[in-house]
Amino acid sequence: MITIKEAQERVDQWITSTGVRYFNELTNMAILTEEVGEVARIMARTYGEQSFKGNEEDTDLADELADVFFVLICLANQTGIDLTDALEKNLLKKEKRDHKRHRENTKLR
Numbered sequence: 084m085i086t087i088k089e090a091q092e093r094v095d096q097w098i099t100s101t102g103v104r105y106f107n108e109l110t111n112m113a114i115l116t117e118e119v120g121e122v123a124r125i126m127a128r129t130y131g132e133q134s135f136k137g138n139e140e141d142t143d144l145a146d147e148l149a150d151v152f153f154v155l156i157c158l159a160n161q162t163g164i165d166l167t168d169a170l171e172k173n174l175l176k177k178e179k180r181d182h183k184r185h186r187e188n189t190k191l192r
Contacts, residue, residue: 087167094156105161115154121147 098105125144127133159166185191
């Protein structure tokens, strides 16, 4: 099992050894958007009303989600964000803010 910290380190090693260098932040943001679009395409066709085109049925949701995660890690690395720390803080924020909110939401019953 890989930790988030290890994932950030492995992505950085891959970028510096194989990828030569990070794309700039704006390019990576555009790539992230593109990768999220690929996830959306699979979701719309698997769980929504759209159908797959001829060769699209071989798409792999797990692989596309991993692509999103890879680019997200790139952005975190190049902007100096520790994703483990960021996720911990985000979960604490959500626990504090939303501890009753969803249970009391009548739309969720």
